[in-house]
Amino acid sequence: MRVVLLAMSFILLATTASFADQQKRGVHGFMxxxxxxxxxxxxxxxxxxxTGWSHQWCGRYMREVMPNAISSNRAIDWKHYGKALKGPKVGAVAVMPHHVGIVTSxxxxxxxxxSGNHSGSSGNRKVGVGRYSRSRIVAYRWP
Known part of the structure; x- marks a missing residue:
């Protein structure tokens, strides 16, 4: 019982420290x-x-998950979707010239x-989570 309580205390401390560290660095997270x-x-x-598609399907995937989606499958066309934001917001659409996804942090x-069409070999890509430089983003949009 003591070992379990000690382990749980350590996990709580580690999680709290990690969150505090993220706050210091200005990380805005998923929650x-x-x-x-x-x-x-x-x-x-x-x-x-x-989507069942094998090539260039990130825009097509966004049409499946976003409310009031646009009719185009092209990633760049999402820069006209919804309302413009001045910067990132968790849940916002982030648009790059050749990719589009939803901000998680x-x-x-x-x-x-x-985003859809993430990593893996061509024809074998999946929905995945990835980190991108903010300088690559051309627009942030909100439904």
């Missing part, structure tokens, strides 16, 4: 925007390809996105 249904849906799809130099 603040986790209530958006589109972000929840996208996180459930991680590791899958619900961000800090001063990078954004973490959940």
């Amino acid at each position: 603040r925007g986790a209530g958006t249904p589109w972000l929840k849906a996208a996180m459930k799809d991680v590791g899958t390809n619900p 961000y800090d001063g130099s990078s954004v973490t996105l959940v």
